[in-house]
Amino acid sequence: MGQHRYTLKTYGLELLLLGLAALWCVPFYYLSIVAVKPDMEVFTAPMSFPSEVRWDNFSRAWEGTAGVSLGTALANSIIVTVGSVALLIFFGSLTAYVISRNRQRLAGWLYTFFVVGIILPYQLAVVPLFSSMRSLGLVGNQIGLIVLYTGLFLPMAVFLYSGFVRALPVDYEEAAEVDGATRSRIFFRIVFPLLRPITATVAVMTGLLIWNDFFMQLIFLSGSQSPTLPVAIYGFVGEFTARWNMVFAAVLVSLVPILGFYLVAQRQLIQGFTGGVKS
Amino acid sequence: MASIIYKNITKRYADGTKAVDNLNLEIREGEFMIVVGPSGCGKTTALRMAAGLEDITDGQLTIGDRVVNDLEPRDRDIAMVFQNYALYPHMTIFENIAFPLQNRNMPAAEVKQRVQAAARTLGLEEHLDRRPKHLSGGQRQRVAMGRAIVRRPKAFLMDEPLSNLDAKLRVQMRAEITRMQRDLGVTTLYVTHDQVEAMTMGDRIAVMRKGVLQQVGAPVELYEKPANLFVASFIGSPAMNLVQGRVTNGNPFGVCEIGRQQIALTSDVLRNGRLSNYHDRDLVIGIRPEHLEDPQGADPMAPRLTAKIRLVEMLPPEQLVHLELDAEPVASISALELAADVDKTRAENLRLEAQSHRVSIVARLPSGRRYTEGETAEWAINPANLHFFDGETGEVLR
Structure with missing residues (x-):
């Protein structure tokens, strides 16, 4: 009390943290400058500030490769991400609710089953997954990817939802039950709205993972007419040469939607990580 | 309105502990029955069994002329007020009170009319568009009451509804609940650990200890003629x-x-x-x-x-x-x-x-x-x- 807010120590600490934050921005700086460099300069002076700012890089990148524009790829990415996240929220919340509220031993086993699903690296299962998905006609289209991602990230969604449901007072559901609501009505009218903070967390976490995933999308969409953003961007990397300025410009474009979503859902996201339900 | 009859009701948990042991108790039609006892005496369990939120191990529970042992809570036509009110935080006060009616697919116009009538009775009209978190403890308590009365159920079950209020508000709400129960004449089972609430509110009191019913009677009867040392103390x-x-x-x-x-x-x-x-x-x-x-001032002959x-x-x-x-x-x-x-x-x-x-x-x-x-x-x-x-x-x- 009565002391200055800034002592030498806090001042130093703040400077250090600001420095760290600046360091965090360095990749974004390079991303931005390379995205507007002329084609040749990417190779001659990759780290320098562009001698000439080429805004048309964005429009060239937007045209895409192999006849698929970046706009189409962006739409595909949105379809895949939104579709997968919607299914993950639906199945994840429902499954977690049943597992967390059921007191039988089977529920405990199921929970363990899902946790193990988070730990196991899914890359190991790519070959059998690919062959079975191909025989189901789910390779090379968005529906296949949606099904795939829903399966891959369901364990994480269930894990996140379960923790939240367990902390949710059971009184609300009991009150609704006495008030004459059916099971499904209790879930959709009472429980699901109360899960909103964790729903935002699940949406952002799985959404980011799906949006940024390259490996699965490359394997399941490569060569198809409906590539997602990462696959389309990879199209700029050829066998003999890579057009890095195009790649970087496309990456910048692809950052926009996910950044926008984060800004909108930021408050809910933090609440989902830290808090419960306030009555 | 209906009577609630506990006949040889026992609740035994998986580990063998008996929360309620052979309870025989009749709450008559329109009666205000208080179940009182220290914490862990089985009073809340007894109430929850009537609500259908707790399975009955043994015995028969009747509400009206219907044995309800295996009946789902939603089919029992009873209303419950919880200790922490359990108001749905994401709904407005109107939606909270309307919820039990909507569950019964009541036409929207009638829902509106009934909710407004309940709100008028409870002095909540101005708050219908607000969320529970914006209300004081006493107002939340009223909303919980509103949600219970709006449906005109066969019976009210109340689980320590005043324990979260401060002393002054508790006295006020005590009188309000008693008056409302008298006006509506709905059979009420009210659980509390507070013997003052028990003495002032109920037509009759049932005292429980360690899952066993000790005595049932009018407040004065229990005070003047306790059946045992526990009730007396x-x-x-x-x-x-x-x-x-x-x-x-x-x-x-x-x-x-x-x-x-x-x-x-x-x-x-x-x-x-x-x-x-x-x-x-x-x-x-x-x-x-x-x-x-x-x-x-006493009798000069008194010892x-x-x-x-x-x-x-x-x-x-x-x-x-x-x-x-x-x-x-x-x-x-x-x-x-x-x-x-x-x-x-x-x-x-x-x-x-x-x-x-x-x-x-x-x-x-x-x-x-x-x-x-x-x-x-x-x-x-x-x-x-x-x-x-x-x-x-x-x-x-x-």
């Missing part, structure tokens, strides 16, 4: 004074010995009950604080008890005079256990008193006269007001 504030003593021959109708002091009994004391079988055996003697009187004044608490229009009596405190294990069930500190005090051979008792007197702390004085007592209990079983002997 639980009902009444300040609690009944308990002293070890015995009844011996002497005088025409026997003598009650408390320490070295003797109180001559009257004919009606021995005539009723089983007291005559307990001659020369240690008993627990109970004296209500208001039955220790100042000799000046006297001498005790030292330790502390005077003025609470106009009355005062609580704490006295120290040379006598043996209640020492039997079961009596101590009973006391501990009512209040842990009370049992500890009894244990300490046992070492000093002195008993602390309280007299409730009008505030008119001044008493000096440290003085020894005589107190008149009417033998007809004494309560006698078996020290081992706790059963009342008279």
Whole structure:
């Protein structure tokens, strides 16, 4: 009390943290400058500030490769991400609710089953997954990817939802039950709205993972007419040469939607990580 | 409206503990029944079984003319008020109150009309568009009541609905709930650990301890004629004074010995009950604080008890005079256990008193006269007001 807010120590600490934050921005700086460099300069002076700012890089990148524009790829990415996240929220919340509220031993086993699903690296299962998905006609289209991602990230969604449901007072559901609501009505009218903070967390976490995933999308969409953003961007990397300025410009474009979503859902996201339900 | 009948109801958990043991209780149509007892006595479990939120291990539970053991809560047509109100935080007050009606697919116009009528009754009209978090504790309590009354159910179940309110609001809401119950005439089962609520609100009170029903009766009946030591200690504030003593021959109708002091009994004391079988055996003697009187205003023939004044608490229009009596405190294990069930500190005090051979008792007197702390004085007592209990079983002997 009565002391200055800034002592030498806090001042130093703040400077250090600001420095760290600046360091965090360095990749974004390079991303931005390379995205507007002329084609040749990417190779001659990759780290320098562009001698000439080429805004048309964005429009060239937007045209895409192999006849698929970046706009189409962006739409595909949105379809895949939104579709997968919607299914993950639906199945994840429902499954977690049943597992967390059921007191039988089977529920405990199921929970363990899902946790193990988070730990196991899914890359190991790519070959059998690919062959079975191909025989189901789910390779090379968005529906296949949606099904795939829903399966891959369901364990994480269930894990996140379960923790939240367990902390949710059971009184609300009991009150609704006495008030004459059916099971499904209790879930959709009472429980699901109360899960909103964790729903935002699940949406952002799985959404980011799906949006940024390259490996699965490359394997399941490569060569198809409906590539997602990462696959389309990879199209700029050829066998003999890579057009890095195009790649970087496309990456910048692809950052926009996910950044926008984060800004909108930021408050809910933090609440989902830290808090419960306030009555 | 419907009666609720517990017939040989038992609730046993997987680990074998019995939360409710062979409960037989009838809540008559339109009656306001209070179930009271210390925490862990099984009162909430009994209530939750009526709501259908807890399975019944044994016995038969009837609401109206229907056995409801296997009926889902939503099919029982009862309304419940929870301890923490359980208002849906994401819904407005209107939506909260309307929820039970919407579950029954009631037309929107009727829902609106009923919710507004309930809100009017409870003084919530201005708050219908707000969320529960913007309301005070008392208002939330009213919303919970609104959600219960709007449906006009067969019965209300209330689980300590006032325990989250401050003392002043609790007194106010106590009166409101009682008035509402009288107006609506809906059968109500109300659970509380607060004996003041029990005494002031209910038509009848059921006292429970360790899952077993101890006594059912009107508040005054429980106060004046407790069935056992537990009910005697639980009902009444300040609690009944308990002293070890015995009844011996002497005088025409026997003598009650408390320490070295003797109180001559009257004919009606021995005539009723089983007291005559307990001659020369240690008993627990109970004296209500208001039955220790100042000799000046009392019957000149009434027996006297001498005790030292330790502390005077003025609470106009009355005062609580704490006295120290040379006598043996209640020492039997079961009596101590009973006391501990009512209040842990009370049992500890009894244990300490046992070492000093002195008993602390309280007299409730009008505030008119001044008493000096440290003085020894005589107190008149009417033998007809004494309560006698078996020290081992706790059963009342008279």
